[in-house]
Amino acid sequence: xxxxxxxxxxxxxxxxxxxxxxxxxxxxxxxxxxxxxxxxxxxxxxxxxxxxxxxxxxxxxxxxxxxxxxxxxxxxxxxxxxxxxxxxxxxxxxxxxxxxxxxxxxxxxxxxxxxxxxxxxxxxxxxxxxxxxxxxxxxxxxxxxxxxxxxxxxxxxxxxxxxxxxxxxxxxxxxxxxxxxxxxxxxxxxxxxxxxxxxxxxxxxxxxxxxxxxxxxxxxxxxxxxxxxxxxxxxxxxxxxxxxxxxxxxxxxxxxxxxxxxxxxxxxxxxxxxxxxxxxxxxxxxxxxxxxxxxxxxxxxxxxxxxxxxxxxxxxxxxxxxxxxxxxxxxxxxxxxxxxxxxxxxxxxxxxxxxxxxxxxxxxxxxxxxxxxxxxxxxxxxxxxxxxxxxxxxxxxxxxxxxxxxxxxxxxxxxxxxxxxxxxxxxxxxxxxxxxxxxxxxxxxxxxxxxxxxxxxxxxxxxxxxxxxxxxxxxxxxxxxxxxxxxxxxxxxxxxxxxxxxxxxxxxxxxxxxxx
Amino acid sequence: xxxxxxxxxxxxxxxxxxxxxxxxxxxxxxxxxxxxxxxxxxxxxxxxxxxxxxxxxxxxxxxxxxxxxxxxxxxxxxxxxxxxxxxxxxxxxxxxxxxxxxxxxxxxxxxxxxxxxxxxxxxxxxxxxxxxxxxxxxxxxxxxxxxxxxxxxxxxxxxxxxxxxxxxxxxxxxxxxxxxxxxxxxxxxxxxxxxxxxxxxxxxxxxxxxxxxxxxxxxxxxxxxxxxxxxxxxxxxxxxxxxxxxxxxxxxxxxxxxxxxxxxxxxxxxxxxxxxxxxxxxxxxxxxxxxxxxxxxxxxxxxxxxxxxxxxxxxxxxxxxxxxxxxxxxxxxxxxxxxxxxxxx
Numbered sequence: 020x021x022x023x024x025x026x027x028x029x030x031x032x033x034x035x036x037x038x039x040x041x042x043x044x045x046x047x048x049x050x051x052x053x054x055x056x057x058x059x060x061x062x063x064x065x066x067x068x069x070x071x072x073x074x075x076x077x078x079x080x081x082x083x084x085x086x087x088x089x090x091x092x093x094x095x096x097x098x099x100x101x102x103x104x105x106x107x108x109x110x111x112x113x114x115x116x117x118x119x120x121x122x123x124x125x126x127x128x129x130x131x132x133x134x135x136x137x138x139x140x141x142x143x144x145x146x147x148x149x150x151x152x153x154x155x156x157x158x159x160x161x162x163x164x165x166x167x168x169x170x171x172x173x174x175x176x177x178x179x180x181x182x183x184x185x186x187x188x189x190x191x192x193x194x195x196x197x198x199x200x201x202x203x204x205x206x207x208x209x210x211x212x213x214x215x216x217x218x219x220x221x222x223x224x225x226x227x228x229x230x231x232x233x234x235x236x237x238x239x240x241x242x243x244x245x246x247x248x249x250x251x252x253x254x255x256x257x258x259x260x261x262x263x264x265x266x267x268x269x270x271x272x273x274x275x276x277x278x279x280x281x282x283x284x285x286x287x288x289x290x291x292x293x294x295x296x297x298x299x300x301x302x303x304x305x306x307x308x309x310x311x312x313x314x315x316x317x318x319x320x321x322x323x324x325x326x327x328x329x330x331x332x333x334x335x336x337x338x339x340x341x342x343x344x345x346x347x348x349x350x351x352x353x354x355x356x357x358x359x360x361x362x363x364x365x366x367x368x369x370x371x372x373x374x375x376x377x378x379x380x381x382x383x384x385x386x387x388x389x390x391x392x393x394x395x396x397x398x399x400x401x402x403x404x405x406x407x408x409x410x411x412x413x414x415x416x417x418x419x420x421x422x423x424x425x426x427x428x429x430x431x432x433x434x435x436x437x438x439x440x441x442x443x444x445x446x447x448x449x450x451x452x453x454x455x456x457x458x459x460x461x462x463x464x465x466x467x468x469x470x471x472x473x474x475x476x477x478x479x480x481x482x483x484x485x486x487x488x489x490x491x492x493x494x495x496x497x498x499x500x501x502x503x504x505x506x507x508x509x510x511x512x513x514x515x516x517x518x519x520x521x522x523x524x525x526x527x528x529x530x531x532x533x534x535x
Numbered sequence: 536x537x538x539x540x541x542x543x544x545x546x547x548x549x550x551x552x553x554x555x556x557x558x559x560x561x562x563x564x565x566x567x568x569x570x571x572x573x574x575x576x577x578x579x580x581x582x583x584x585x586x587x588x589x590x591x592x593x594x595x596x597x598x599x600x601x602x603x604x605x606x607x608x609x610x611x612x613x614x615x616x617x618x619x620x621x622x623x624x625x626x627x628x629x630x631x632x633x634x635x636x637x638x639x640x641x642x643x644x645x646x647x648x649x650x651x652x653x654x655x656x657x658x659x660x661x662x663x664x665x666x667x668x669x670x671x672x673x674x675x676x677x678x679x680x681x682x683x684x685x686x687x688x689x690x691x692x693x694x695x696x697x698x699x700x701x702x703x704x705x706x707x708x709x710x711x712x713x714x715x716x717x718x719x720x721x722x723x724x725x726x727x728x729x730x731x732x733x734x735x736x737x738x739x740x741x742x743x744x745x746x747x748x749x750x751x752x753x754x755x756x757x758x759x760x761x762x763x764x765x766x767x768x769x770x771x772x773x774x775x776x777x778x779x780x781x782x783x784x785x786x787x788x789x790x791x792x793x794x795x796x797x798x799x800x801x802x803x804x805x806x807x808x809x810x811x812x813x814x815x816x817x818x819x820x821x822x823x824x825x826x827x828x829x830x831x832x833x834x835x836x837x838x839x840x841x842x843x844x845x846x847x848x849x850x851x852x853x854x855x856x857x858x859x860x861x862x863x864x865x866x867x868x869x870x871x872x873x874x875x876x877x878x879x880x
Contacts, residue, residue: 032878353756369749
């Protein structure tokens with residue numbers, strides 16, 4: 020099927036001062052009515068390219084053509100009115116507003132005298148939610164819902180505005196495996212109706228399933244554009260990373276050791292006294308990786324909070340290495356638990372602080388070699404040496420340790436956090452979606468690190484929304500559904516289908532299987 | 536850091552140029568005016584001594600605001616904390632009779648405690664009732680102001696005075712002049728040094744900064760963020776209180792109506808200009824003090840009204856703060872051009 024060129028980006032160059040060339044003479048064209056995937060590692064320039072097109076970043080050289088005419092979107096608003104919408108990686112909702120308020124914000128249906136037609140707006144949003152089968156409450160506050168739900172609101176926001184070109188910056192990164200096929204069939208239907216979809220992703224399987232054509236970027240340059248049907252996952256990964264990437268599990272059989280982590284019958288409830296965690300019981304042995312699977316919002320967040328001591332439990336006990344930490348404060352837990360949170364910017368780091376300042380958190384209390392003057396002072400020379408250790412040991416690509424943390428790419432930020440946490444040398448490691456938003460190369464690195472921890476007899480609890488990841492590294496998979504631990508399965512004795520069945524709580528699973 | 540210094544120096548120079556333009560438009564001679572300003576603030580022994588003495592409350596309240604803002608708590612209660620600190624020093628100075636060696640440290644301690652009590656009250660309300668310190672400290676300023684006015688109008692009123700003020704504190708509590716400079720100055724410099732040590736070398740400073748930037752991160756990292764909050768409030772309150780105490784002990788030697796009226800607000804402004812840096816706050820404190828001190832001389836010698844200095848201060852704040860951002864834009868633009876040439880060549 021011959022298609023017309025709809026969007027033509029020519030010789031785009033973008034420099035991030037002082038000396039990062041994010042885009043170096045990039046030319047890509049997108050055809051009308053195609054799903055065009057833009058793939059590449061973090062920092063390859065995919066998002067930047069789309070932001071330049073969308074009017075969010077100014078380019079330093081190059082030209083943009085849309086429907087044959089030279090265009091210049093100075094703001095996203097101009098792009099949207101031309102029928103182009105972008106869903107960002109960062110979620111930009113107003114937490115104090117409800118879902119429907121966020122969706123209609125900026126194009127509210129109004130009655131006479133400019134008052135918002137609340138009824139009509141809510142109805143319209145409800146209809147959209149139903150149409151796209153998104154599991155959303157139109158009246159929930161955006162600040163109260165999970166990251167996945169917030170992302171869905173972002174997508175709905177554009178669909179509500181009837182855009183004809185949809186740019187999605189890693190839309191599936193936060194969706195659960197069950198939600199992805201729905202999104203994809205919707206995107207394909209949109210394509211068949213003549214919409215054009217530009218899809219930025221790291222997930223190679225998704226890219227190959229969904230897209231018509233694929234453009235691979237590396238280090239700010241286009242490696243090539245090809246039809247998805249001509250590509251294999253291995254080709255794609257090689258083009259992206261520039262070398263061969265391992266996709267199969269390297270997990271060697273290993274006898275687990277003694278019990279390190281034990282959570283017994285944890286219960287906690289939310290502000291409205293609804294039980295969010297119901298008799299949750301997990302055991303992790305030394306040299307074992309236990310995966311926690313589940314659709315996002317089924318108690319994983321509460322489990323993490325309970326283990327870290329961030330929110331009170333109503334009952335239950337926690338034990339690490341034989342020490343009862345049920346009532347211990349956070350610092351006491353940190354001496355036993357390394358923790359890699361899912362949200363780097365909120366929990367894992369202070370992005371405005373320097374890399375060095377981010378490296379030494381927790382160590383500055385637990386490791387006496389960091390203190391001077393009897394605990395009053397902080398030894399910044401020791402801190403610098405430690406940052407250097409993290410750089411070398413975890414191959415962090417960074418300039419000076421004094422640079423701000425936010426100057427690092429996502430993968431390197433995660434490496435700093437992993438380095439900081441793993442060098443705590445604790446018996447137990449809690450990882451909450453440690454590969455979220457990372458590129459293929461970094462994900463491979465994290466998985467390698469996890470298996471390395473396993474062989475060094477650490478106990479790892481891995482919360483993940485990515486079943487492939489769990490099957491690749493976990494020895495056992497516990498499944499959470501509505502705050503309950505509904506299954507505890509040995510990875511080698513189960514299948515994705517069985518786990519998916521438990522994730523959806525049985526009945527719905529049969530439904531989903533019949534539907535797909 | 537170097538960029539900060541550059542943008543600061545450039546900003547002040549540009550602001551002075553704008554001030555010169557204003558003077559010219561008004562028909563004044565800018566050279567003569569700035570000459571007088573310098574003469575009466577820095578280039579005469581008495582002017583210099585007055586400038587550094589005036590810098591004491593400016594720097595201390597500035598440090599108070601800088602440390603608070605950098606660590607999270609929005610403590611805007613420096614005016615009230617200054618007053619309570621001054622009151623503390625005045626009470627001890629009036630009613631305790633000891634030799635100077637003991638009385639002076641005791642007065643200083645009383646001023647620290649006075650300020651810390653006042654900010655501690657706000658911290659307590661935050662911890663107990665989750666009341667935002669931003670509004671509580673602001674409101675406590677009014678209470679401190681009128682409370683002090685009541686104290687000096689009724690219980691501690693000096694009957695021989697015509698306006699509300701206390702009797703002079705005992706001479707043993709007076710901070711002496713050494714070599715023409717009041718000893719409140721070295722006390723201030725020492726306090727600034729301690730602040731710098733805490734923030735740049737101390738474990739507390741590190742934790743406070745991390746908490747200010749991302750308190751959830753600090754909390755997960757094992758920092759006791761609630762305890763740190765209270766400590767920051769107490770320390771910053773004590774600094775503002777110290778400003779008040781030193782003003783009494785080095786200056787009028789009694790609590791007079793309107794003591795320290797604008798210094799604390801200027802301190803907050805200085806913290807903003809210095810973007811909460813310790814050394815920046817110290818230097819801008821000296822600069823603003825020199826301007827305010829020079830204004831008096833300027834009014835004596837030239838026909839320029841001293842209000843001109845208020846305008847100049849405001850221009851400095853705007854130009855330096857705006858300049859920080861625009862200078863970055865210029866640097867970025869230059870770097871981009873260079874990179875584009877490189878990749879083209």
